Amino acid sequence: MGLALNEKSxxxxxxxxxxxxxxxxxxxxxxxxxxxxxxKAQLSSCFLATVEDDLEHIFKAVGSLIESVDVESTGVISFLKGAEATTSMINRSGRRRGATVVYLEAWHLEIEDFLDLHTPNLHHLYGKKFEEEYVLCEQLSKEGKIKLDACNVRSPQDHVGIVHCSNLCTEITLNTSQEEIAVCNLGSVNLSKHIADNKLDERLFKETILTAMRMLDNVIDINDYSILPKETENSNLKHRPVGLGMMGFQDA
Structure with missing residues (x-):
């Protein structure tokens, strides 16, 4: 078992x-x-990065002046399309396609154009059909809604950084900066396998959680950091973030 490689026993x-x-x-x-x-044991689920406003982290609003060359930037949207094309060509070990999610602050100059990326059909509709599509878009937005202010206020790591975004499925929020790319190390406890006599087997549940946390912690040490090693390894070893979720509620 790969996760036991660094264990004494x-x-x-x-x-x-x-x-x-x-x-x-x-x-x-x-x-x-x-x-x-x-x-190359790349064991983590997601990488969370902050894109800075420089040559390596191009993130200028469309029409903003690039001081060094005195020309206008082509903006965020054009770079997002490039990122989307790149992601679509990536897969994990030939088994799973790559995926990317992007968060943009509400105060950004291109926020309206950014929102249009999620509602491409609205400008082709009018009347009742427009209303129905708009309501649908609102519902979809609410399902994936995340407020960064609330995340930062409640963050247990607010003393060491700022939460700028979440991961692909929004189940974990981590600090990011130009020096740190956050890494998600995730797993799930299956609640349905901890029921005995129609009750939660607390002893077994505790035993599973202790083992699961040990496995997740081992992921951090064994993980391959060849992707931007300075930023990812620094972040993962410094904060050691893990996300232990639960599934199987309905079956339980």
Whole structure:
């Protein structure tokens, strides 16, 4: 088992890890399942980056003046289209397509054009059909809505940085900066496998959580940081962020 490579008692821990996985009490993230034990063990789920306003982090609003050359920037949207095209060509070990999500502050000069990217059909509609499509867009927006002010106010890491965005599925928010690219290390406890006599088996539940947290913590140390190593490894080892979720509520 790849996640036990750095353990002192490798065989003992490998059996422990295998047991919680084979019984579906704990399910690691897809990258961990795909890549554990490989030479390049990229085990993390997502990378959260902040794009700065310089040559390496181009993020200027359309029409803004680029001081060094005294010309107008082509803006955020053009670069997003390039990022989208690049992402579509990436897959993980030939098993899973790449995906990217972008967050833009409401005060940004291009926020209206940015929002139009999510509502491409509205300008082709009018009357009742426009109203129906608009309501649908509002509902979809609410389902994925995230308020960064609230995230920062409640962040347990507010003393070391700022939350600028979430990951692809918005289940975790982490600090990012020009020096740090946040890394998501995720897994889920299967609640349905911890029910006995129609009640939660608290002893088994606690046992699973302890093992799952050990596995997630090991992900941080074993993970391959060849992608922007300075920013990703620095962030992951400094903050050691993990996200342990739960699934199987309905089955339980």
């Amino acid at each position: 490798k065989n003992e821990k490998a059996i422990e890890f295998y047991h919680v996985m084979s019984t579906f009490r704990f399910v690691p993230s897809t990258p961990t399942l795909f890549h554990s034990g490989l030479k």
